Amino acid sequence: MAALGRLIAFSLALVLVAAPAEAHGNWSGGDFYAGLLQPIYHPESLLAALALVLWSTQQEPSAGFLVCAAFTATIALGSSLALLGARIPGAEWGTRAAMLAFGPLAAARLRLPGQLGAALAAAAGLASGAAATAPEAAQITRPVLWTLGLGGGAALLGVYAHQAVWRFQAFWMQIAVRIVGSWITAIGLLVSVLAATRPQP
Amino acid sequence: MRFQLRACPLGALLLALLPALEAQAHVGQGDTASGFSAGFLHPLRGLDHLLAMLAVGMWGAQLGTPALWVLPVAFPLVMALGGVAGILAVPLPGSEVAIVLSVVLLGSAIALGGRPPVWIAAALVSFFAIFHGYAHGRELPAQTSALPFCAGFVLATGCIHLSGIGIGFVTRLPHGEVALRAGGAAIGLAGLFLAWQLSAG
Numbered sequence: 001m002a003a004l005g006r007l008i009a010f011s012l013a014l015v016l017v018a019a020p021a022e023a024h025g026n027w028s029g030g031d032f033y034a035g036l037l038q039p040i041y042h043p044e045s046l047l048a049a050l051a052l053v054l055w056s057t058q059q060e061p062s063a064g065f066l067v068c069a070a071f072t073a074t075i076a077l078g079s080s081l082a083l084l085g086a087r088i089p090g091a092e093w094g095t096r097a098a099m100l101a102f103g104p105l106a107a108a109r110l111r112l113p114g115q116l117g118a119a120l121a122a123a124a125g126l127a128s129g130a131a132a133t134a135p136e137a138a139q140i141t142r143p144v145l146w147t148l149g150l151g152g153g154a155a156l157l158g159v160y161a162h163q164a165v166w167r168f169q170a171f172w173m174q175i176a177v178r179i180v181g182s183w184i185t186a187i188g189l190l191v192s193v194l195a196a197t198r199p200q201p
Numbered sequence: 202m203r204f205q206l207r208a209c210p211l212g213a214l215l216l217a218l219l220p221a222l223e224a225q226a227h228v229g230q231g232d233t234a235s236g237f238s239a240g241f242l243h244p245l246r247g248l249d250h251l252l253a254m255l256a257v258g259m260w261g262a263q264l265g266t267p268a269l270w271v272l273p274v275a276f277p278l279v280m281a282l283g284g285v286a287g288i289l290a291v292p293l294p295g296s297e298v299a300i301v302l303s304v305v306l307l308g309s310a311i312a313l314g315g316r317p318p319v320w321i322a323a324a325l326v327s328f329f330a331i332f333h334g335y336a337h338g339r340e341l342p343a344q345t346s347a348l349p350f351c352a353g354f355v356l357a358t359g360c361i362h363l364s365g366i367g368i369g370f371v372t373r374l375p376h377g378e379v380a381l382r383a384g385g386a387a388i389g390l391a392g393l394f395l396a397w398q399l400s401a402g
Contacts, residue, residue, distance in 0.1 A: 043348050107274050175270040179359060182274040186281035186355045187348070190338075193285045194347035 031142040035079075035149025038132050039157075044095045044191065045128040049075075051102035051184040052124055053158045054177045056117070057165040058106065063114035068158035070118040071125040076151035078129025083143040091134065094127025096195070099188030106181025109174075125154070236346040240353025243337060244361060249300050249395050250333055254358055256307035256388050257326055258365020263311055263372060263381055268319045272326050273362040277355055279327040280334035284351075287338020296332045296339075301399055303329035304392030311385025314378070 039046035049071070056067040081088060088094075101120060105112070112120075129150060133140075140146045165173055244250045254276070261272040286293060306325070310317075337354055368384065371377040 043352065047352075104278075107278065178270055178274050179362075182277045183355050183359050186277040186284075187351045189281040190284050190288070190351040190355075191348045193288050194341075194351070197288060198343070198347070 030145060031140055032145040032149040032152075034136075034140075035146040035151075036153045036156075038136065038150055039153055042132045042135075044092070044099065045132045047184050047187060048095050048098035048102065048124055048128055049154055049157055050161075051099055051106055051181060051188075052121055053161040054165075054181060055102045055106040056121075056158065057162055057177060058109050059111055059117060060114070063111075063117055064162065066114045066118045067121045068155070068162070071121040072151050072155045072158065074122040074125030075129035075132075075154045076147050078126040078131075079133040079147045079150050080129075080143070081126075082130045082133035083137055083140065083147070085137075087134075088126065088130040091127045091130040092195075093192075094123065095131045096188055096192045098124035098127065099184050100192065103181050103183075103185030103188055107178050107185060108181075109178060236349035237353040239342060240350035240355075241357045243340070243350075243354045244333075244357045247336075248391070249304055250336070251361060252388050252391055253300065253303045253307055253329065253333065254361040255365040255368070256304065256311060256385065258362040258367075259369045259381060259384065259388075260307060260311050260322065260326075260365075261362075262366045262369020263314070263378075263385075264316065264319070264322060268322050269366065271319055271323050273359065273366070275323045275327050276330045276362065277358055279330040280337070280358065281355070283331035283334025283336075284338035284341075285334075286331070287335040288341060290339070293332070293335050296335050297399060298396075299329065299332040300336060301392060301396045303332065304395060305389050306392075308385045308387070308389030308392055312382050312389055313385075314382050 039049060052071055053068060056064040058064075059067060078088065078091070082091075102124070104110075132150065133146070136146075165177060244254065257272050257276055261269045264272075283293075307329070310322075310325075341350065369381060371380050371384075374380075
């Protein structure tokens with residue numbers, strides 16, 4: 001197990017080393033790839049999704065799956081609505097609220113009934129999908145591929161998080177999840193207050 | 202329960218990410234990268250912040266579970282509340298004195314090697330976290346993107362805690378407890394020096 005962990009860490013470190021060389025290329029990858037990468041360009045969505053999937057790893061397996069499935073489905077739904085021109089009021093704030101809801105839940109390692117968790121995840125997914133898609137909607141030529149990419153990215157994040165936490169069921173991993181939950185909460189709180197009080201550049 | 206540091210891919214990944222994040226500052230990421238860098242460097246550029254947060258991690262490691270995770274989870278959460286007070290310019294007199302006092306008291310707590318109940322340790326750390334967060338909030342540059350800056354300084358704070366926990370593992374070595382307590386004493390003395398500097402104006 002330790003050897004596998006070191007192999008994964010080493011492989012990812014190699015990918016990171018290679019990344020700057022790709023930064024000068026012009027390959028765009030199409031709308032699927034753009035959707036997949038969109039959370040990286042919209043960090044609030046990424047942090048909200050990370051908090052959610054980390055919290056889902058602390059739930060019973062069936063409840064955790066339900067939470068991730070609800071989030072993936074509704075992030076695609078929110079994206080589709082944004083692409084159809086529907087405006088979801090307060091989507092940005094919904095994304096920040098997801099950071100402030102799932103971050104503390106992960107930090108406190110609090111378990112909720114599966115259906116309640118899925119309902120919260122659905123609300124977060126709807127807001128995140130709309131918030132991540134709305135600014136890009138005019139440039140998207142193949143909306144189905146974009147939505148598949150965005151939903152696929154959310155599903156991948158869930159799979160990776162569950163694999164990491166369940167495969168490495170070490171004590172330090174449980175602590176790491178709680179600590180990252182507290183970090184996301186702190187960031188969410190500060191960003192929310194700054195967004196409300198200061199015009200962003 | 203014993204940590205298996207050799208099987209800690211998360212630590213290896215974090216180490217691998219740090220140089221990559223700095224490297225991104227040179228490839229046209231603009232305000233996002235500079236905001237993150239500014240935020241990340243913010244806690245590292247103040248000796249008082251650095252020593253106090255290092256002491257939080259060391260004290261958590263010295264006290265063992267659950268303080269090992271309670272302190273690094275509580276600190277960023279409460280620090281964010283202090284940050285909000287700073288952003289909103291809520292008057293908080295004596296914050297500089299409290300920050301220096303945190304260095305002295307946390308260093309002394311490690312040096313004395315006492316074992317207070319975890320809620321007392323958490324309350325003390327949380328109390329001081331308010332003032333550290335307040336200082337960060339007050340000094341937040343006006344033209345910086347909110348999320349990258351906040352993510353940077355929360356992440357840096359967390360990394361300093363983790364460094365402190367790593368130093369705290371010295372207790373697993375022969376005479377390690379003595380070495381850790383000596384380290385705490387050094388932090389306390391540095392705090393007294395900072396207090397003398399502060400009083401000298």
